[in-house]
Amino acid sequence: MENVSVLEERKDFILYKQNGCSGNGMRCDANSVSGAVSQRACVYCGARVVLNPITDAFHIVHGPIGCASYTWDIRGSLSSGEDLYRNSFSTDLRESDIIFGGEKRLTAAIEEIATKHQPKLIFVYATCIVGVIGDDVDAVCKTMSKKYQIRVIPVKSPGFSGNKSVGYKMACNAIMELIKSEKPAKRKGVNILGDFNLAGEMWIIKDYLKRIGISVISGFTGDSNYENLLESPAATLNVVQCAGSSTYLANRMEEEMGIPFIKVSFFGIEDTTSSLIRIAEALQDEEARQKAIAFTKEETSKITPLVERYKKNLTGKKAAIYVGGGFKAISLIRQFDFLGVETVVVGTQTGKKEDYDIIESLVSKDTVILDDANPAELEKFMKEKQADILVGGVKERPLAYKLGIAFCDHNHERKHPLSGFDGMINFVKEINGSINNPVWKYMEESL
Template sequence: MENARVLEERKEFILHKSDGGCGGNGMKCDANSVSGAVSQRACVYCGARVVLNPITDAFHIVHGPIGCASYTWDIRGSLSSGEDLYRNSFSTDLRESDIIFGGEKKLAAAIEEIAEKYHPKLIFVYATCIVGVIGDDVNAVCKGMSEKYNMRVIPVKSPGFSGNKSVGYKMACNAIMELISKHNQPKQEGVNILGDFNLAGELWIIEDYLAKLGIQVVSTFTGDSSYESLLKSPGARLNIVQCAGSSTYLANRMEEEMGIPYIKVSFFGIEDTTNSLIRIAEALNNTEAKEKALAFTKKETEKLQEFLAKYRKNLEGKKAAIYVGGGFKAISLIRQFQLMGMETVVVGTQTGKKDDYEIIESLVGSNTVILDDTNPAELEKFMKAKNADILVGGVKERPLAYKLGIAFCDHNHERKHPLCGFDGVVNFIKEINRSINNPVWKYMKVEG
């Protein structure tokens, strides 16, 4: 591991490809964070909130101390074409007396206040850490309020200490299944989009591409979705899974319980966008849509060639580090860097699975460091050891990159410009170029 020292318990989560690769039992992942490692990964509640929050007309009650409610709509750049109720967040604000005597009455009062003031169709109630400790019967309160006001009040079991961010994804998916499972719908020649949260309007780009192929989008999970649109989802012929980490569990349940098959896709980068559109048409056995996909992707790819050639001159030979949430995004980023002649020297994810790391292994060079659920100390060590020129990550990684004098690209939830599809390729490469070739680096002296 060169000069980078790591905790003994973390060594199985960190590998050089040259050490033997990630296949088989080589790479440990999909486990709880190592205590004391100060992982960048979020908690169960955060994972659940990430998935459910973009439902545009849903209300979210955080049953717990007020601090948990700070993780709300503004942690994502999810856009809406309709309602904006999801921008409001509510908390029971549990205090010491509530912890001693129980918070069920306070939760019931909060639901009643929202029901009588807003008359919602859907409320999610998040049980946070302290609720998991004191044992409030959140299920009973939600059931009683659902019957009293004739609306859907769905509990989300998300105490932060009960697992990791991936567990939160699963809890959110269970809540969605509770919402849609009893609604039989006539089959339509269309698809559901799972695991896209309409960050900076990216979902609208994907929907536009599919419309060009003549493919209808029945429902979306959960970007720009609504109570009514989600109920239509059982009628789709196919589920396409964009964020595998957050939505594969939901896709599996929908396949088992509703008979809807699924495929995993990615719309980041030219190669993955092209392959995804063609594979969707093939999965629907739609010959006409496949022909349109081939023609459309060829045209868009050709339009980008002059642009790519111009920027490749500035970026070829540069070294990139990647640390993102899911494996699908890391894989797409590696391919985009390869397109520009750049080498990925460090790559990691918060919630990657075995098959994600096996694909990553097949794409990167022999001296690449592969990380699972890393922490700032490890990330710093390996970026310095590998002389990375730029880090692609999220808001928590930005200060680390700048302190090291390394360029940074935000590929996280808060961004305000789309990075998916062919338009996203232009935005992404321009941002990489602006950051990595910014004159400011000439004036920075960072000690090793």
């Protein structure tokens, strides 16, 4: 740490991997350090990105117009039905509303949508300014639900009330408010939690499960809709893909509905294979397990020649990873290891202690592990470790390019799938195309 200039308050959030595991872990799952200009988003954003892919829901952002524009159409989530989720509705609070209260504006917004569109489901997001002025969003939603006989669910998400992980929790609470009273007949099948159908990834996973004889009852929340979500209590197992956003929901569904869950990942050959087999085992379905083994062997053999061809160009390269959740980071480390690429910097926005323990066990000595990093830290550590590529999101892309480092977009705006065997091909091609692009040679010459 002596050779790297970081804020004193941030040192406990940064760890250099030593031989073995330290056993002490690192600070995480805490609010961002003031002044550090964290890459992490706010509570409202965390709630919105979880709920937004529900295809036939209306999302009313109760706050200034900037909050609605900030999260408008920010996910690459695809729909097989309605596309209402592509729209953003706002009460557009102004100075006079801040002084006199915004409940009338919220009531008017809900009534306009209710009379013009006859919605089945409305989510109302309370933003920072609403938390300050004290509008009774719960009361307005309750009154409107009763008046129009529709589900109007408040989402308590003032941005200052915590961090992005708290937003995930608020979204999960809203989902539970929607489904907790439903009692559909139990049937054999799974819910997929924490997959948002980015570039159609939910469809890929559903197809894999269909091939091994396992039905998917509902998805949270990729390509989901009102009726589909109400069927979710019928499932016999919850499969958690994005642990950061959905573990809390899985815990509540287990405690209140008796549905057990397992955490899985469909990024990379190793994790996709393991996940399909583990799902079949959790359902105690031996036939599905045998089908999963045969299917994964077949798919692996199909893509191995292509992967091996690209692997020759990637072996010995160095990667930096900065993504939202711990499970994605873990899968990416394994994918890079499979390609002969060493992970030298790895961090997440919302990772938990158990995630960082696994990360520490997977990476090599002197790898930098960080939680809730800021751009200055990412720049310094990528330079120090001489990373060849950064895997991150839209906020990290300019940083990588300014440093002359290749970049791979693994965030929620992307337009091509990276899950499963199909996604592994896309991932390898993108990593190779970015790292080995001739432009870097010309940049080196110009420097």
